[in-house]
Amino acid sequence: MKYLLFILLLTPLLSISQNKIEGILLEKNENNETIGLAGANVFWLNTSVGTITDLDGSFTIPYKKEYKKLVFSYVGYKTDTLLISNTKPIKHTLTAKGQLDEVLISTRKKASTRSFLSATNVINVSSSELLKAACCNLSESFETNPSIDVNFADAITGTRQIKMLGLTSPYILITTENIPSIRGASQAYGLSFIPGTWISSIQITKGAGSVVNGFESIAGQINAELQKPSTDDRLFVNVYGNANGRMELNTHLNSKISDKWDTGLYVHGNLRNQKFDKNQDSFLDMPLQEQLNLMNRWQYINNEKGLVSFINIKFLNDEKQTGQIDFDPKTDKFTTNYWGSEIDTRRFEASAKFGYVNPEIPYQSMGVQAAYSNHVQDSYFGFNVYNITHNSVYANAIFNSIIGDSRNKFKTGISATYDDYNELVNTTVYQRTENSLGAFFEYSYDNLGDLNLTAGLRIDTDNLLGTFLTPRIHLRYTPWDDSAFRVSAGRGKRSANIFTENQKMFASSRAINILDTNGSVYGLDPEIAWNYGVSFSQKFTVFGKKSEVTFDYYRTDFVNQIVVDWENPREVNFYNLKGESYANSFQAELSINIAEGLDVRTAYKYYDVKTDYSYSYGKLDNPLIPKDRVFANVSYETKRKDKGAQWKFDTTFNWLGEQRFSSTYGNPIAYKLPEKTPTVVTLNTQITKVFSTSFELYLGGENLTNEKQSDPILNSENPFEDTFDTTFVYGPIFGVSFYAGLRYKIN
Missing domain, CATH: 2.170.130.10 (TonB-dependent receptor, plug domain)
Incomplete structure (x- = not known):
């Protein structure tokens, strides 16, 4: 990589000859005055010869007779190409994208x-x-x-x-x-x-x-990306309610404190206090729930000094109760009267982002990110207890600049993480502290035409994972107009949080076993995988309407994976991979604009995901992953009338193919499941009536096909027996559901 960067840096210097062209690149400011545009890219098309405009917009670039087309580009401006035949001085004005022809401005932006x-x-x-x-x-x-x-x-x-x-x-x-x-x-x-x-x-x-x-x-x-106090509505209110008893209220209050400071208070609350048992298995179809979620955002922008910052403070309290419909935690907790569960979560977060763009060297910038979170969950599932306290600190500092000209960019920086976990699993305490420190370098080449490349490397040292390298690369090539061919490859490494990531196992009678004991994370080794991908996208027109087709193929190969083995119906076993584990994913997607305001998007997906379950049945398809999926979405919007009034219609169709159940071979006949699930078909729709830019109503239906999984809980009639299991869910449980809501805002 260092040799590639060295060559790219030297190439413009080697290209210099005695002839040169001088010029000035201009823009129009808010007062419609013509001023110099600093930091813009100027280069000869299909060469590596280029330069950057000075503070007053002036530039000097080498010239040869074979150089014909001079390109001017800058972020937020329309890229222009001039045909050059002599060395006369050049004076050119770039047009901001917001000033393009009206026909472009009025084009409806795709969602x-x-x-x-x-x-x-x-x-x-x-x-x-x-x-x-x-x-x-x-x-x-x-x-x-x-x-x-x-x-x-x-x-x-x-x-x-x-x-x-x-x-x-x-x-x-x-x-x-x-x-x-x-x-x-x-x-x-x-x-x-x-x-x-x-x-x-x-x-x-x-x-x-x-x-x-x-x-x-x-x-x-x-x-x-979250709403920004400087651009979000001064007041926003969203009220929502649905047929399964969920009610929700969202409010945004934003205000401008000064010419540089904006702040916003965001409040979310939801409540579900009605009990439903439509499939009559004695268990709630949806949990009872109360959630309060608060966020205070502060935004600072100083364009003159090139400074921007965000400060966020969040607080969450979430309480869930689920289990049998007659369960009362005051009298039935940890008894065999009724099976029940409560999950109480309290979370506090604080984060800050600080950015600086050098006003005199606009292609250079620096940024710092920092975040802290405290997450406390107290929960029980029948007689199973799971509590976790997780304190986390994250910091990242990054510097952006160029090499030679802005077609060759780089990012470099350092990052650090700290995680402290305290977990109680029934009567056993699990504790670990993990901290890492890393440095990264990422190089990007973009010829502003048919080719760009992003290649990065980071080195990290982690007290549990050791010292290791993480390489990643992405390449895009445009073989012809309106196309994009991409390839990518990269490595990832992580610690598996086996308990919190698999909490559904607590809502069963399965025994929990960790079968390896020599690793650094609760006896297990880190997970390591390589991901490779190829993608092709093409835009085209059908009867004058814009369309787009995309084909994706990705493969993930695990060097090590923490296998979550459900194949023994009385146990869930965790162990290091012994053999192969991989995931192949293929997706074909077609988007068509059939008429003004009418868009259709369809997709087909195929999965081949297999793991060697070395302690049970060998290599198998991972459970509850459909090999095939068909998706279709149709959306229609009427033309906007006075005050923004319009109708919006949206319908989404999903078909999921068969999925493999994990084995129930050891169960009594009454509690044995077939090898595969049935297929699943769902249909969702929503109608929105926009009365003005300030007020709209919406009405929708989910699962209009009334698809319902029969008997989603194994042995629901005897929840304290060893065959009780709630983890075999492959589709909807509640059936059809309707909802309605309103949105009101003051800009």
Whole structure:
């Protein structure tokens, strides 16, 4: 890598000849005055010869007769290319993207877009996409996106679990504004701790992520950008209620403190106090729940000095009660009267981000991120007790600059993490402290045309994982217009949090066994995996309408994995991988704009996910992962009228193929399950009536096919026997559900 950087740095110098061209690059400021544009890229097309404009916009660049096209580019401005035939001085003005022709400005922005310019395979989900469904929290934000699979984790807690590339959420780096947020103790329920209205957009990165964000990511990254006090509505109110007894209230209060400071208070509360047992198995279909979630954000912007900062303080209190419908914790806790469970979580978070962009050298910037969280969960499931206290500290410092010109960029910095875990599993205490310190370097090349490359390397030293390297690389090539071909590869390493990541096992009568004892993490070794991916995207037109097709293939190979073995129906066993474990994922996606306001998106996914279960049956498909999935989404918006009035319609269809049940071979005949699940078909829809830019109503239905898993709880009639198990959930439990809500805002 160092030789590549050295060559790229020297190439512009070797290209200098006696001829040169001088010029000045201009822009128009807010007062429509023409001024010099500093820090812009100036280079000859299809060469490595380039330069950066000075503070007054002036530049000097070598010239040869074979150089024909001179390119001017700058972030936020339209890239221009001039045909050059002599060495006369050049005076040119770049146009800001916000000043482009009116026909471009009025083009309806897609709610979900895939970048054709980034080396990484990134899908951006805007707030418009999030409003298409009952997006009450982050776990429910992917119903209209085929790249993420969502299902319930068990038949008790109502917790939604996500998968990407065939792997569960612990293998996905989940961040909030690029600060790791859903990890450790929050892994099981943390997705429901980020309210949907707080989210302004989501970025989904498939495959190996960036080394800047750490070494733990294996399947990809999900980043949630939060609403900014300076751009969010001064007042926002969202009221929501559904047929299964859930009520929700969200309020945003934002105010401008000064010309540089803005602040926002975000309040979320939800309540479910009605009991439902539609399948008449004596267990609640959904838990009783109360949640209070508060966030105070402070935002500082000083454009003159190039400073920006965010300070966040969050507090969460979440209480769940579930189990048999007649269970009363005051009288029945830890008795055999009725089976019940309570999960109480208290979480405090504080985070800060500070950024500096050098006003005189705009391609140089520095940033610092820091976060602290305290997570306390007290819970019991029948007679099983699970408590965890997790204190976490994260810090990251990053410096951005260029090599030669802005086509060659780099990021470098250091990061540190500290995690202290105290866990009580029934009567056994598990404690560990893990800290790591790392440094990273990431190089990016972008010829602003058909090729860009991002290659990174980080080195970390961890008191439990040792000292190790994490390489990652992404490449994009455009073979022809409106296309993008990508390849990626990278390594990830992590400590498995076997108890908090698999809490559904406590809602069963299974014995919990750790079969290896020589590793550094509760006797187990670190998880290590390589991820490889290839992707191709192509834009095209059908009868003059924009369309897009994408094909993705990714493979994850585990060097070591903590195998979670459910194949003995009376046990769950944890052990280091002995053999193979891999996940193959293929996705084909087609998006078509059929008519003005009418969009159709379809996708097919295929998974081949296998693990060697060396203590049971050998290599098997991982349980409860459908090999096939078909997805379709149709959305329609009418044209906006006066005051922004319009109708919005959205429908999402999902078909899930058969899934493998883990073995129930040792159970009595009455409690044996078939080898495969039935297929699952669901249909969700939502209608939104926008009365004005300030007020709208929405009405929706989930699972309109009334798909319901029969007998989701094994031996529900005898919850204290050794065949009781709630972990065999493959589809909806509640059946059809309707909801309604309103949104009110003052800009």
